[in-house]
Every structure is written in structure tokens, then in C-alpha cells.
Amino acid sequence: MLSKSSAKYIQSLQHKKFRDEYGVFVAEGDKLVLEMIQSAQFEPVSLYVVEGWQTEHAASLKSVEHLIHTIPQETLERISGMPSPNKVLGVFRQKVWELPTRFEGVTLMLDDLRDPGNLGTIIRTADWFGVQHIFCSEQTVEVYNPKVVQSTMGSINRVQIHYTSLEQMVSMHSAIPVYAALLEGESVKNIQPQKPCF
Template structure:
């Protein structure tokens, strides 16, 4: 029942939920993650688990983001997949429908630690190798970056997402 060589000794059967369509009222007064082309199953699973930790209720995924029910994704969520609502859609069509701030993770954005991030909005994280698509980049109202101190070229998308979630949560607690 597992593709792993040494699987856990636990098996769960769960109902695959179908969430109602997203509306602006679902997203008011909170942050929502938006994933543009995240391909690595381990990254998506970690992002879902991180969202659950920080109380983020919705993740909006581009149609080419890895399937949330990929076995590696499911394993990496450690159960969080049953609590976080994932929505797969055409981002370029859906996002303009919401009247919310759109924070984009970019290498040349405002410093996440000093920027005013507000208390609600969409946080867009890009593909592991290519970043955000140009048509999605155009929708960003504020580019945000995690300041680089060392020499690494980039951060893993799951790690960067965790840092974004931590910072918006920290700032929300201070307000």
C-alpha cells in the first residue's frame, strides 16, 4: 500500500474534500498563499504543513502546481492536507477578481522585515527554478524579499514560504 521501501506502519483512508469556490469574503482579514508552478512534491507538502502551522486556511495553486494528492505531497503534509483548503485554478484569471493586496516574493522587493505588509492579502510564491510567470508578476501590488546576507543564489520555495508565513504572523500578532 506504499511506494516507500520502509513505509510507516499506519494507513489512513480519508474523504477527499471538495471545497466551495473561492470568494473574496473567504479571504478578507487573512493572508492566503498563492503558488505559481510549484513542482516538487516535498516542497508542496512542506508548504501545506507550514500553512497549517500558521493558521493559513487557503492555498491557491496554479493548474500546473504538483497534485496535492501525490503520495510524496501527502506524506510531507503529515496530516495538514485535511485542514488546509487547496484550490487549483488559472491564477491570471482568478487573482484580478479579488480586491486585495498582492505580495509577490521577488529577489528585488522591499525587505520583508521592514515593509508594511498589512493584515490581509495574497502571498505569491513562484516556481523553484523560474520564479513567477510574467503574467502573474504583473498582478503584484508589492514586491517583497527576504534579505540575503550570504552568497546563496536563492532559497528553497518551501523555506521562503515559511519565512513569509512567520513574518506576516509575527506582524499580525504585534498589531
């Protein structure tokens, strides 16, 4: 049985104000939650699962058994932010990554990207190509937005996201070349970027 106050707390995490206040975020669905537990990049705070889910995934849950709360499907649907909730919702501790001092390969910079789905897709694509760091302007959508988290499909565990002044970053690392995506720019097929690069 989930108390009204606990349900209200979980529902509040759909809003940035409360995610920031509590320092946590939500992830939903079998694949994403299990991957987050196994990667151990983000500390699990609590897991809300439907009956039978814990037994089904017992081998992967030994380290977090004490955090699991079994709830009815209708309760999960009430606290979920997804239109079609899966069998598990996890609350995880936010993490602020240390800024890297050395750069290898390609490091992405995103300037005022506002669409959560787009950020999640970029993180997922960056992970596929082995990009380890993404720097975001302070006006870029928050990485812990539930839509961002879900659309990363687990890549949030492998790509470190930093929020900072992009101008300062470029200034501090002036020896690293910067390549910008512009509508009127030269075709990327004609460019052989130096690495490391932004």
C-alpha cells in the same frame, strides 16, 4: 489475505492517472492516518493494517472498523509507496473544496510549484501560521501526490488547497493587495502587509 487485484489497485494510486480515475489518494503511517480519521475532512475508503495495529488503536477506529483489512507486514511493504512502511496504509476519497467568497488574513498563491516535498512543507508551514487557503496554478504539483500528503504531516486536513487560474483570482479580487516573493524584491522585514492579502 489481500487479492492480487486489490494489491494492484493500491499500487496504482502512486500514479496521478489512477488517483484521478478512482477519485482517491493514499496516506500512510500511524499519526497521519489516525489524524485523517479523526478530522473527518476526507472520507476513508479502506484501511490496510498489520496484525495488532487495530487492537492498539481500537478507541480511535470505531467508526471505520468495517473498512479495515489486516494484512502481513510483507504485503504492506509491497503495496506501500514508502521506503520504510509503517503499520497502516489508508485510502481516502479526494475532496474538491468550494472557492471562498471572503478572505481573512493571508492567503497564499503558488505559481507552477513542481516539487512535491516543497508543496507539502508549505502546506505544513501555512497551517502553523493559521493560513486557511492556498491557491495553486493548474501546473502546480497535485496535492494528492503521496509525497505531498506525507510531507504535510496532517496539515492537509486543515488547509484547503484550490487549483485555479491565479490571474483570474487576482482579477476577481482586485481590491485585495498582492505581495510576491522575488529574489530582487524588498526585504520582507521592511514590509507591513495589509490584510487580507495574497
